[in-house]
Amino acid sequence: xxxxxxxxxxxxxxxxxxxxxxxxxxxxxxxxxxxxxxxxxxxxxxxxxxxxxxxxxxxxxxxxxxxxxxxxxxxxxxxxxxxxxxxxxxxxxxxxxxxxxxxxxxxxxxxxxxxxxxxxxxxxxxxxxxxxxxxxxxxxxxxxxxxxxxxxxxxxxxxxxxxxxxxxxxxxxxxxx
Numbered sequence: 022x023x024x025x026x027x028x029x030x031x032x033x034x035x036x037x038x039x040x041x042x043x044x045x046x047x048x049x050x051x052x053x054x055x056x057x058x059x060x061x062x063x064x065x066x067x068x069x070x071x072x073x074x075x076x077x078x079x080x081x082x083x084x085x086x087x088x089x090x091x092x093x094x095x096x097x098x099x100x101x102x103x104x105x106x107x108x109x110x111x112x113x114x115x116x117x118x119x120x121x122x123x124x125x126x127x128x129x130x131x132x133x134x135x136x137x138x139x140x141x142x143x144x145x146x147x148x149x150x151x152x153x154x155x156x157x158x159x160x161x162x163x164x165x166x167x168x169x170x171x172x173x174x175x176x177x178x179x180x181x182x183x184x185x186x187x188x189x190x191x192x193x194x195x196x197x198x
Contacts, residue, residue, distance in 0.1 A: 037189035038078065042071035052188055057181035058100020059093040062086065075189055082185050086178035094174050098136040101177070119151055126158040133162060134169055141179035 041049060046067050053063035065085045072078040089097065130138045138158055145153045161169055 037191060038072060038075055041078075041189055053185070054100070056082075056184035056188060057086070057097050057177065059089055059097040061093045062089060062097070062181070075186065078189065079182055079186060082182055083178060086174070086181060089174060091170070094170065094177070095136070097177055097181075098139065098173065101139055102137040119155065123151060123155050123158075126155055126162070130158050130162055134166060134173075136173070139173055139176045139180060141176050141183065143179070143183055 041052065044052070049067045049070065050060075050063045053066050054060070057063065062082075062085045065088075066078070066082055069081055072081065127138055138154075138161070140154060140157050142150060142153065161172060164172065
């Protein structure tokens with residue numbers, strides 16, 4: 022029985038994955054760096070193309086995230102600090118006092134750990150976002166630096182997977198240049 026191959030343009034996600042797989046290495050790496058700011062992570066995923074399906078790409082991305090060295094994690098966290106967005110949770114609805122408390126918590130976190138606070142907010146409703154971020158920062162401020170580095174790495178992994186899935190689902194511009 023002959024194997025069935027899907028037309029890479031038959032489904033939006035497959036089209037995005039096809040474009041990612043076919044992109045030149047520089048464009049693929051650039052697209053991946055928008056998902057996670059570690060060059061080692063992006064190079065690893067670029068080098069292992071083509072991916073047969075989105076699940077394989079996400080599994081490889083997750084594995085590469087677990088393999089980040091401390092310097093790679095620091096690079097990715099530093100990249101998060103350059104994102105052109107307000108502090109995490111600042112766009113969420115809430116009182117002025119809550120937003121002031123959130124700014125103070127972000128500052129305390131950065132002073133304690135030396136990097137921006139990252140947390141994956143998948144599934145959190147907009148009206149719950151401010152409380153979720155503030156609660157998470159306050160809880161994590163009690164962590165020792167090694168424990169917080171592990172938690173930050175896992176949150177960054179979850180964020181990168183969400184971004185990567187979105188990149189592929191929206192017909193990635195990688196290779197379209």
